[in-house]
Amino acid sequence: MKILAIESSCDETSVAVIEDGKKVLSNIISTQIDIHKEFGGVVPEIASRHHIENILPVFTQALKKADITLKDIDYIAVTNTPGLIGSLLVGLMFAKSVSFANNIPLIPINHINGHIFSSFIESDVKLPAISLVVSGGHTNLYYIYEKDEKIVTELLGETLDDAVGETYDKIARILGLPYPGGPQIDRLSVDGKDIxxxxxxxxDGYNFSFSGVKTFITNYVNHERMKKNEISKEDISKSLQEAIVNILYDKVEKAVKEKNVKTLLVAGGVSANKGLRKKFENFSDIEVHFPKMEYCTDNAAMIGVAAYYELKNKKIDDKKNNYDVDAISTKEEK
Structure with a gap:
């Protein structure tokens, strides 16, 4: 089974070709990080315009690298939720056009499900498992198990306010660090102290909250600057790292014990954070899987793998054309 996958939910334009849910024949990613740096974050309208410019060249390159044509493709998978509405629409409309013109079934995919299944690309995941998805816009905790030979993803908890990546970016902006803030804070924290x-x-439960952490650091920095005291970006970065990682770890540890699982999956853009990886690798008597760096940030390969399992689990009617599917900015759990 060969799946052509398209991802354009935020500021990465990506097209991939996946074979049998495991083999990545191509995974082309065009990022807009340098474009949005001067604005300190993603500007939706600018992101949409660049997706329009990038989608066809990326699509062409993905087919060329995979050394196939559209005649070899069995399904087209595309992210339709959640994300920036303009960005989603570019990928979805392109996917619908290719699907219709070539009579290839269209499979709409939830972006968060893509992150969950990114760990399945290079790892043989043993279920049941706990999956933590941490990115710029999402901080979700899932229980994944098999029922009637189908994989079920059950949402246990999510952030009640800011996502982890969003928190990193906001604190980085306060400290005068360039966008994206997560990698900058991760790097600086190595030489800092948790002051x-x-x-x-x-x-309560499995939910998260990071707004208090953000407010605490913001007030601290403003207070010190008003007193004209010098602040240590390294120490503040270290304190932020410790707070976020420990909040995540405690909730995950609780879920692992209460659900009695032997596998932990950590995915999403923030899963590339070295401090987070070091902390979660300390779990004993449990397998911990992180996606390869290429599959941590938004990419089409994970969307193709998620589509493979949706088809395998018969969650999608592959006989339906799905041309009535809309782009939806808010999340829709499956």
Missing amino acids: LKIKKPKV
């Missing part, structure tokens, strides 16, 4: 000792928020 702030930020208290973990009290949030």
Whole structure:
């Protein structure tokens, strides 16, 4: 089975070709990071325009690298939710056009499901498992298990306010660090000390909250600057790292124990964070899987793999043309 996958939910234009849910024949990614740096974050209208410019060249390159033509493609998978509405529409409309013109079934995919299944590309995942998805816009915790020979993803908890990546970016902006903030803070934290000792928020169940952490650091920085005291970006970065990683770790540890699983999946753009990886690798008596760096950030390969499992689990009617599917900016859990 060969699936052509398209991802354009934010500021990466990506097209991939996946064979049998495992073999990545191509995974072309065109990023807009340098374009949005001067604005300190992604500007939706600019992102949409660049997707329009990039989608055809990326699509052509993906087919060329995979050394196939559209006649070899069995399905076309595309992200339709969640994400920036303009960005989603570019990928979805392109996918619908290619699907219709070549009579290839169209498979709409939830972007977050793509992150969940990114760990399946290079790892033989043993279920049941706990999956933590941490990115610029999402911080979600899932219980994944098999029922009636189908893989089920059950949402256990999510952030009640800011996502982890969003928190990193906002604090980086306060510290005068370039976008994206996560990699900058991760790098600086190595030479810092946890001087702030930020208290973990009290949030019931499996949900997360990071707005308090952001507010605490913002107030600290403003207070020190008003007093004309010099601040250490390294120490603040270290304190932020420690607070976020420990909040995530505690919730994941709780889920692993209560659900009695032997496998942990950590995915999403923030899963590339070295401090986070080091902390979660300390789990004992449990397999911990991180996607390869290429599959951490938004990419089409993960969308193709998610589509493979949707088809395998018969969650999608592959006989339906799905041309009535809309782009939806808010999340839709499956």
